[in-house]
Amino acid sequence: MPGSTEQFTAIPGTSVPSPLLRELVHIALLGAGALLAGALALWVVEGPVTGVRWLMGGLAGWAFVLWQCHTRLHLNVSTVDNHPFTRLGTANRITLLRGWLIGATAGFLAMLPLQAHTGLLYVPAVFYTVAAALDGLDGFVARRQQQTTRLGTELDTALDAFGLLIAPLFAVFTGKLPAVYLLVSAAYYLFQWGIRWRQQRGRPVYGLPPSQVRRYLAGAQMVLVALALWPPLPGAVSQWFGIALMIPLLLGFCRDWLHVSGRLGTRQEPAA
Template sequence: MPGLSEALDDVPRVGVEPALQGELLRLAILGVSLLLVGATVLSGLEGAQLALRWLLVSLACWSFVLWQCRKRLHLNCSSPEEPDRPRRYATLGHGNRITLFRGLLISALAGFLLVAPADTSPWLLYVPALLYTAAALADLLDGRMARYQQHTTRLGAELDTALDAFGLLIAPLLAIAYGKLHVSYLLVSVAYYLFQCGIIWRKRHALPVYPLPPSRLRRYLAGVQMALVAVALWPPVPHGVTTGLGVVLMLPLLIGFCRDWWYVSGRRDVCRESCS
């Protein structure tokens, strides 16, 4: 997951087309409308207070998702052979729309952080599992759709990574609250943000930040974590199984973050030179 934030510095911040801003605004309004519908349904089934708590958190997280997209709209361009003259798109494309839909699902999931399981009907515990499972499955579609539409963008790559990290922050918090994952799994939730803070710290202190080499393993490890958390949220799955798997499966991801930090900080090259 780490390593894509450099694109924010590589592409000039030119003015964003009004049509693109208008499309994002329409999607924002659609997302708010769907969350209001969800709150109305919850209010009728579980009470107004529960629905209001859910709605406030969900709206706050949806605002965060929209902000993540808005600040990257200038990256809605391809990566052509001439890097100084990228091809810019006037629409988000289906891939980015699916990615934003994932963000809406994660925002709706976040609303359940203030909903105590003891205060709700047992059936409601299936809703967070369904939301995150759908978000994880949609993660398999957005990139494929962008490639099928020939609309792959730097915006899509950046936003996909940011929402992967956001989902792996919200969903594990809920799984830990439900007793389905050990609290140590929060290391996975904060690893991406610590990594990005480290990059920012190096830039502010005029230290070099080196690019990460391509790695399919990086994406695979993130997918394994999403699958694990999605399974853990389903009520019938025993907590003894998911807590043990969580401790085992988080180790390769954390080791991967440490390896990637050696790359971006240049320590890996220094180690190779000293060894040679």
């Protein structure tokens, strides 16, 4: 998982500017309105029960995304000099758009089982494929506009993990990925829980050596899951690819855990 082990501490004396909070509220309402519009469309096409179920699932997913952002708003500061920004910026808005698409995908979990002939299976495939395709664009835009933030770094990682929870769940329930692939979905959350467990017990948590392999492995999972969601790809094919690609990622998490727990690599000062 790219950046999944990066731990940022709160910045002493940093408060969340009111314009930043208002902007997040506006985005929250805009996202909820878009979900309501989608639910009304489903109501007309598939009936009220389908529309309401999708809306409830989508709102739950969107609420989780907003919570992830809200708890990190104090980190909307420059990664270069800790200069605070009073606006989210284009890059973080793109990240939240990715989160909305993943939240909308979560709505389809509430609609299962789906009949393939309705064509609805293509919609979550489109949503998650676009979300995966946008991964990296937010970072590029942030660097281009010289507004790389600690909020963006953490939120991007959190939403990558959320996407690799929601989309694989849908793929497993529709027979496109094996149930064992959900170990990939759980790995990030178990890793973060393990770090907090060590911190709460006063045990040191060591930093990770830089590695591009983590990002490549996570990117490969997103591509795989996006492809698996498309109905034309046979489940027998996507399931075998899922098993093949999950193994190196899980081994990478095991290696990283040995690093952060001090069992592997050169001992250094514990991460903050």
